[in-house]
Amino acid sequence: LFFAFVLTLLYAGWHGARCAETLAGMAALLLFLLDSLGDYSFFVRELYVVVCLIAGVVFGVSSVKDCPSHRYTCWLSVALCVAGLAVSIAPTQMILQDKRTLQDLWGELRSANPEEARQIALDSWEIAENAVRKNPANPSVWQLHSYAASYMGHPEIALTDLKKAATLNPYSAQLRADLARCEWERGNRNEALDWVSQAIxxxxxxxxxxxxxxxxxxxxxxxxxxxxxxQKANQVAFTPLEQAECAKLLETLSRAKQN
Incomplete structure (x- = not known):
């Protein structure tokens, strides 16, 4: 779908597509490129795909008006994007709904007594299990399942789920950072360093x-x-919060080196 869309964008641009559809096409292309960077948090990848496909539909419909001699190519682009939306929207809505439900349940844990906490953990586990059964090929579902396993006190299952998610989504740096934390907590120092190095x-x-x-x-x-x-973190830090965190770490390490 991605390569077909890029070829259509280049083809229409070569034959005189106007500014509006070119901008829509470039927006979709930018979203694809952002997705390929791998630095998206929970479920952002699905939203990227949906927005990019909507931009593709706008691009195709606009191009039909401006390039009537190439209308078949433009309608092909629209058909591909609509087909992608039909496949993407329903699973995305389902996963986001499960995520919100689990967040609400986990928010109740703070004020819950032991019996209520146990029931909340069981409910969250059942929701995560159903999500995996409905959409086992989606990496975000396995990430969701890993969080539920952590709340249930099953670190081994949580680690296995994260590895499954990382296999299904080989471009996610955030998943590898989560795996690094899990391995570190289990005492696997070398594995933790390997995962975080992959994320970098x-x-x-x-x-x-x-x-x-x-x-x-x-x-x-x-x-x-x-x-x-x-020092490298300080160089690439973008937000004031990141810069403050890096400055604090640098100060701590410099003091330790002097001692």
């Missing part, structure tokens, strides 16, 4: 991944490497 390789502009690896290296006594990662 996939998305080198995220300061949080450098901070995570620097924290691991600091706890392992590898202060020189940790300091290098902290």
């Amino acid at each position: 390789a996939l998305y080198p502009l995220r300061s949080g991944h450098y901070v995570l690896r620097a924290t691991f290296l600091q706890k392992m006594g590898r202060s020189v490497e940790a300091l290098a990662d902290a």
Whole structure:
């Protein structure tokens, strides 16, 4: 679908597509490129796909008016995007609904007594299990299942679910960062470093991944490497919160090095 859309965009642009449809096409292309960076959080990937397909429909319909001699190619683009929307919207709505339900349940845990907490955990587990049965090929479903497993006190299942999600979504840096944290909590230091290094390789502009690896290296006594990662994190930090976090880490590592 992606390559067919790009070819249609180039073809229509070559034959005189106007500004409106070109902008719609470029917006869809930009969303595809952002998705390929791998730095999206929970369920953002599905929303990227839906928005990009809507932009594709706008592009195709506009191009039919401006390029009547190539209307068949334009309608083909519209048909591909509509088919993609038909496949994408229903699972996305279902997953987002399950996510909201689980968030509401987990929010009730703070004020729940032990018996209520146990029932909430069982309910969340049942919702996650149903989501996996309905859509087992979606990586976000396995990510959802891993969170439910964590709440149920099953770290091994949570780790297996995250690995399954990472296999289904090989471009997600965030999933690999989550896997790094899970492996670290289980005492697997080398595996944790490997996962966070994969996250950095996939998305080198995220300061949080450098901070995570620097924290691991600091706890392992590898202060020189940790300091290098902290400096790199400071270079790519974008928001004031990220910059403050990097500055604090740099100060801590510099003080430790002096001591």
